[in-house]
Amino acid sequence: MSNVQLTAGICLRLVDSSENYDEVLNSKPTMQILSVKKVSSPGGLNQVDRYRIIVSDGEHFLQAMLATQLNNLVDEGHVGKYSIIRVDKFTCNLVQERRLLIVLDMQILVKNHEKIGKPDNAQPTPGDGASSAQQTPAPHSAATPAPVPSTSTISTSAPQQQHQQQQGQSNRAGLNRQNIFPIEGLSPYQNNWTIKARVTNKSDVRTWSNQRGEGKLFNVTLMDETGEIRGTAFNNAVDELYDKLEEGKVYYISKAKVQLAKKQFTTVSNEYELGFERHTEVEECRDTQSLPTIRYNFVPLSGLQDLVKDAICDVIGVVKEVGELGSINSKFGKTVTKRELTLVDKSNFSVRLTLWGKQAEQYSEMNEPVVAFKGVKVGDFGGRSLSMFSSSMMTINPDIPEAHALRGWYDAGGNQASFQAHSNSFSGAAGGALSGFNRSEMKSLQEVNDMLSNTTTDLSEKPVYFSARATIMHIKQENVAYPACPTCNKKVFEQHDGWRCEKCERSYEKPEYRYIITMAVADHTQQAWFQGFNEAGEVIFHRPANKLMEIKFEDETKFGKVMEETIGQQFNFTCRVKQETYNEATKLRYGVQKVLPLNYVEELWGSELARTPICTSVLLLLCLIECFGDVL
């Protein structure tokens, strides 16, 4: 421990204007961390926590930030207060006229060490010695020139001019390639920067038309090793830049406007975004060696439950199931194709992720690949779900350590694991099978009524879902099933040559009966009319509709008996309530999404009664009997 040697003097060299910056950059100094403090970004759902650290060389100390890709070193306890580190890679820039070191890569030499020396602040704030300048951003009026950024030089303002003259000589034409700024250091307070960034995503050109006017635009996501930022070009700038900026390529970009990103719209992890303007300079960079293709901040699938709905996150998982291509009709009558993937990971959780449009149509990986997703949206369907944005990134079998680890784990037996689906219900394992049914969110019919009358949601626009346990009181006997087209399920009509489907424009010898059920249900608080279709009917009647209709045609009395047997049966229903209009009258329609027979062990588990010790014991016993009944 005692043989650790800090790189004395490095802090002063970092703030010394006359230093050779390249030498300082490459010196890989050994330093001690004096403090680690989490800094949470204000607002926004996609903001990643950051760590501010203070580093010391034993004589002086400096403020620094950890690049977010190093967050896990702190989160997992590998590094902390008084750790000795070797800074292998960093960048330094001016923020509020103070230098801020961003540590991009480091080695931990000693995790725990006593404090070395009595270091002083290498960069005391003029005036009071506190860090007020940093905490109170001065408004930059015209009278207060913004500080000149500096990453490749650590000169202060006077030598800066000298430095820029030197650069002018080496790079007369084109952009100032020496003065590369980290994306993470960009802010509206800086000008004269150049970033070197990869386009990781480029949107199509979109047009808009509203009361404020019309126009066109496109977005890109730009990334370097410190962070990412969204750039937007409007109108003329679209013509100028759309073809120039290609997805996957790296560019020098300067003279764009840095502005606050509106947090309700951002899907990219940055407080700011870039507005491309007429004078914005974009030049392709062919040396792409030093830039990673993508930077992730993975959340384990088990951790999705800690994220709020609509949060944006990165995940990596093995695609265990690939759903069929389907389509949905969105609110505005748009039809969109979709495909659901089921991801699993080492946390033994699974989650469904929806691909849209082209990505859904073109997905064809059938060999359970590892797939990394960046910037996907967290939903709460069935507990937790994920959905792609157009700005999200999907990378199949990425060449990154996390992917290799996951592959190894999966192939070495992880694929045999049973995965827990996200669910709010008490019984997580059951939650997966129930898919959307949340026992802990069960409501009485009265509570459903109250919820519906108090909701601010426009029920004609957006349906509300609920689960309730109720007993069937009555089923309308007439039209309990309809003759359906075996191909498209539409109603068919009997004609001289068989059963005619108008949609498929053909006739069938026999129809396929499908249930269409209107039933009165009740619980101890209320009654309601539910409507159910084929899946619901098969559960309620314990037989396909064809069979029930067979009985009806052969023996009316027996049919009446079957109908009667359903009365008094209790089920767990999951329903979708929507406001619909018939003949200018609006009414709420309760569509049954799912019917589940009761499972008495689980019903008890979820109840208050189960909290008593005696009941817990009995329930455990019941579970054991259920599991091992055959053996006992």
Add this chain to the structure above:
DNA sequence: CCCCCCCC
């Protein structure tokens, strides 16, 4: 200056 990103 956009801001849609959907459905069960």
